[in-house]
Amino acid sequence: MKRFLLAAAVSLLTATSAMAQTVYLVRHAEKADAGADPALSEAGQARAAALAAMLADVHPGHIFTSPLQRTRLTAAPTAAFHSVTVEPISLDGGGAAHVAAIAERVRALPEDAVVLIVGHSNTVPPIARALGYAEAADMPECEYDRMTTLHLMGDTGAHGQVTRYGAPTTCP
Template sequence: MKRLLLAAALSLLTATSAMAQTVYLVRHAEKADASADPVLSEAGQARAGALSTALAETHPGHIFASPLQRTRLTAAPTATFHSVTVEPIGFDAGAAAHVAAIAERVRALPDDAVVLIVGHSNTVPLIARALGYAEAADMPECEYDRMTVLHLMEGGAHGQVSRYGAPTNCP
């Protein structure tokens, strides 16, 4: 009986340590204009739909975005599909504090959490780095189709970059 309990405990411990948070990081979709807080363009709305399709099987339980319309609108189809509320994280104390607040919120989640973060070209790489993915490349202003997938474990972060939606053309 003791061996059975010990084997069960070791099995549970091994399974728990192998769990990882999965974080999907994307930039907001294409915006309608250059105003301070624009809505999404037609192409941006299509990209937001493509994001929802790309994440249909992932079941994110948490979605973080900046308080700007373009990030919340990019996340909206995915949030609706998965019945999740988009949680805006403000810029009140500046971009560095915004990045730190998102990283802190992610780290506070359970080990098996699945998270979508919708940010900006200047914040997505910083968030990835703050979560331990040092290889995160800077993002040019013209890039909208990058999706960085991070697996956060006690030993660090492992990442992979993929593309979703219509390809964007950056020089």
């Protein structure tokens, strides 16, 4: 009987893991300048390459960004490696509408989808919260190395963890 219960528990855990969406959220990499729609700096290009290396074994099937080139350029090496098209999500209607649109797109995906979202310091935490990860901390403007990984469990919420990738960033 104990073996049966153990096997049933392992089976349930495996099934639950297989049914969770996995979402990776990062801020765009370092900008070349302070313009309205800047490209990436050399450090930013290196971080974008580090993101692709970090996600090499993950196989995201969907990549969402804002329409600004710094988010698209950050996602580009990962998209190229996995042969995935980057899908920019409009900023029309402001930040809250953008966050809601991304959350809606993620929720519409299959329950086993793997997603990369590249946003901004003022959108990444709200997106994580909109997806059910209430613990998402605000992100300072000087932080570029945070990766939040979420496992979305349907209506039961999200489990998340924060890791770092690429060169460490320091905030004053």
